[in-house]
Amino acid sequence: MTTTALGEQDAALVKGVLAHERRALAKTITLLESTRADHRERGRQVLEALLPHSGKSIRIGISGVPGVGKSTFIEALGMLLIGRGHRVAVLAIDPSSSISGGSILGDKTRMEQLSMRDEAFIRPSPSAGSLGGVADKTREAMLACEAAGFDIVIVETVGVGQSETEVAGMTDVFVLLQLPNAGDDLQAIKKGIVELADVVVFNKADIDLRATEMAVAQMQSALALLHPATQHWKVPVLKISATRGDGIDLFWQTIDGYRQSMESHGAIAARRRQQALAWMWHLIESGLHQRFNDNPGVKHALPALAQAVQAGTITPSAAARQLLNY
C-alpha cells in the first residue's frame, strides 16, 4: 500500500504528518478514531502509508490510580525532555471515557505548561466503544505520532480493570506510579499490576519520607517474590516528588538505562514483535465474539437457551453446541 492509492485529501494528511505538522496529526487521529465505515477504510489506508515511518520512538506506559499525580508527573517529565531536545506525545487510555466522558486528559489544562509547547502533543482518550476498541485506537494514534516525528510517546492510563494490561501490551517500558501507603501496594499486587511493571515510582515522597521508605522496602520485598516483567531487568523502585520536580531526572536516567540495556540484546524489538502478534490475536477474538453476537440465529435462540441453562434443564455444553451451529 503506497500513498498513491490515497485520495487527495488523505494524501495531504499523510504528507502533513510526515512533515511533522501537528494539525495533520490531530486530523489523522480523529480519522482513525471515527466509527464511520468510510472513515475506517480511509483511516486504514492512511495508517498503512504512515506505517513505514513509525516505530522510532521509545514508548512509555504510565499507570496509577486517580490522585497519584499522573498529570503533574507527566508534565514535569515532558518539560524536562523538551528541554533536552525531545518531542513528546502524550496519549491516554481511559476505559471509563465512554461513560463519563473521560476522567483523564479530558482537560488539557491539567498539563498547562506542556500543552502550550509545540514540541508536545497531548491527546485525550478516545471515547467510543469498549476498552479493546479504545486501546486499539490509541495503539494506532501512537504509530501516527511516531510518523509525525515524536521520539517519545507516553501512554497514560488510570488503574481500572484491564487497561494496564493493554498499555503494558503496547509500550516498551511500563511504569507503575504509586502512593506511599500499604493499601495501594496490596491492591496493585493483588490485581497483578506490579507484575507488569518495569519501573515502580512512589510519588509524593516529600510528604512523609518515613512512610515512603517503608513503602519502598515493602515493594522491593514483594518484587523479589514475583517474576520480573522483563527478562534480564531488575525492577527499580524510585522515589519522586512531581510537584517539586525531585527525582524526575533520575527517573529519566533509569528509563534511558533500561532502553540501552534492552536494545543491547534486541529485547525491545522482540517485545514489539510479540506485542503486535498478541494484539492481532486480541482483535481476532473480539471479531469472533462480535460475529457470534450479531448472528440472527444466535440472537433469536439465545434468550430461551440461556434461561434453560440457568434452570438446569439443559447442560451448558448442549446449549453451547446448539448456539455454535447457527
Added chain:
Amino acid sequence: MTTTALGEQDAALVKGVLAHERRALAKTITLLESTRADHRERGRQVLEALLPHSGKSIRIGISGVPGVGKSTFIEALGMLLIGRGHRVAVLAIDPSSSISGGSILGDKTRMEQLSMRDEAFIRPSPSAGSLGGVADKTREAMLACEAAGFDIVIVETVGVGQSETEVAGMTDVFVLLQLPNAGDDLQAIKKGIVELADVVVFNKADIDLRATEMAVAQMQSALALLHPATQHWKVPVLKISATRGDGIDLFWQTIDGYRQSMESHGAIAARRRQQALAWMWHLIESGLHQRFNDNPGVKHALPALAQAVQAGTITPSAAARQLLNY
C-alpha cells in the same frame, strides 16, 4: 430428552447410575471423558437423562499448592463425613495431567482408607485436552456423581494457572488450603486466588503454632482489603492439622454454616445459575476459537500474516480483518 431415546447399553448405564451402582457411574464418566465422536454423542444423551436427578449435593472446591496436604485433608474429611452417613465423591482437575500423566489423584493409594469405602468414589483428573476440556469433563462427572446419590462432591485442584477459577466456577464453596508461610500467602494474593476463597484453611498448624498464628493474622488483614468472593459471607480463616485430624470437625461445621446461611437467601441456587451461564459462554468461546483455527483459509494465510505483523509491515488490525474474512 428421555431415557427411551437411548440405546440398550446406555439405558442400562443410566439405570445403574440412578440405582447408585459404582460400576455404572465409573463407566458413565469414562464415556463422558471419551473424545470419540460416537461416544460424545452417546455421552451427551446419557447426561441429559441424568440431569433431572443431579444438583442435590453440596459442591466443595479445594485448592492448594503441591505439598500442602490436600490428599490427607480430603481423606480425613471424607472419613468424618462417611461416619455421619454421607456419601462422598472426590474428583480432580489437574491441568498438568495431559503432559505428566497427572500429579494429583493419579494414585488412589494416596487416600488409602477413603478409596476402600463403598460410600466414597474417587476419580482422578481426566487426562485429555486443554484445561477447559478437562474442567468441562469434571463438571459433567460431578453431575453424574450427584445422580448416583453422592450428596457431597469434592473437586480438588492443584494451584496451577487458571484451574482455581475453573473449580470455583463449578462449586458452591471454594476452600483455599494454605501452608503457614508468608511467601505462600503473597503468591495466592497475587494470583487472585484468595479473592476466590470462601474459606481459608492453614494446614500443618501443629508444626509451628506461632508461625500459623502470624499467617492467620496476615491473611485476615489481607482479606479485609479484598472484596469477599461471596456476598453476605465473611471469609473465615481456620487452622487444622490434617495428619492429626485436628480442626476437621470445625471445618465441616463452617461449611455447613456456610451452606445454611447461603441457602436461607437462595444464594446457592443463584450461584449455580450464574455458574452454568458463565460455563456456556466459556464453551462458546472455545468453540469459536477452534472453528477459527480449523478454517482452511486461516490455516493457509496465518503464517505469512503473523510474520508480516511481527515485521511491522502490516498492522495487527489489518491482519486480523483479513483473517476474519475467511
